[in-house]
Amino acid sequence: MFEVLNSYLFQHQSISIPGLGTIFLERQPAGADIGSKNLLPPAYRFRFDKYFDAPDKDFFSFLAAERNIPDYEAIKWYSEFSFDLRNKIRQEERVPWDDVGVLAKDADGNIIFESTSTTPLFLRPVPARMVVRKDIQHNLLVGDRETTNYRMNELLHAEREAPRKETWWIYALVFSLLALGILLYHFYANQWQAASLGNQQKLELLK
Numbered sequence: 001m002f003e004v005l006n007s008y009l010f011q012h013q014s015i016s017i018p019g020l021g022t023i024f025l026e027r028q029p030a031g032a033d034i035g036s037k038n039l040l041p042p043a044y045r046f047r048f049d050k051y052f053d054a055p056d057k058d059f060f061s062f063l064a065a066e067r068n069i070p071d072y073e074a075i076k077w078y079s080e081f082s083f084d085l086r087n088k089i090r091q092e093e094r095v096p097w098d099d100v101g102v103l104a105k106d107a108d109g110n111i112i113f114e115s116t117s118t119t120p121l122f123l124r125p126v127p128a129r130m131v132v133r134k135d136i137q138h139n140l141l142v143g144d145r146e147t148t149n150y151r152m153n154e155l156l157h158a159e160r161e162a163p164r165k166e167t168w169w170i171y172a173l174v175f176s177l178l179a180l181g182i183l184l185y186h187f188y189a190n191q192w193q194a195a196s197l198g199n200q201q202k203l204e205l206l207k
Helices: 004-013 057-065 069-091 151-167 166-191
Strands: 014-017 022-026 031-033 038-040 042-049 093-098 100-103 109-113 139-142 146-150
Touching: 004 014, 004 022, 004 057, 022 109, 042 100, 042 109, 057 069, 069 093, 069 100, 146 151
Parallel strands: none
Antiparallel strands: 014 022, 022 042, 031 038, 093 100, 100 109, 139 146
8 A cells, every 4th residue: 555655755756645734755965974984875854744635636647557446446545545544643643654754643633744764775875085196187277267287286386486596696686786885885985995905904013
């Protein structure tokens, strides 16, 4: 019984139960588990909405084809199934729906639903390992320009080395101008005499 209903639920993402509500199938996207270094597959959970309980016409056509009965008998059969399901919930308080969840009654008599999270059997976690291949060339988008990882490495190395190659002469020029300024000041202070470069102190010889 539940196999046929679950088949419709998984194909159409919802199934309505007269007098109870609608069960929706919701997909949770794939994610990553950093601790185990795995990519996790998408999972599915079910949500219950008690404010909408009218099946559409396609559902009864599907049910009739699956059970190989006329449409009017499919409508009658599903109405009886829904009636029995509501009575079981009122009497037993908890009624499992195979592979979907549990329909239950709370302290106030309201129908509630507990979902079963599920992952399809054919989906499994996939190991996620970072592989670095230094010798493989690939394209990169930098701003609005497309370049390659080789070209970017060349530009980065050139930027690091450029200051060392291009600025050394600036320091040499500064020191040269400083030395020239000191020399010119010395000549100016000594009236531009070349002899001022020597030692001008007079020594007296003792007899």
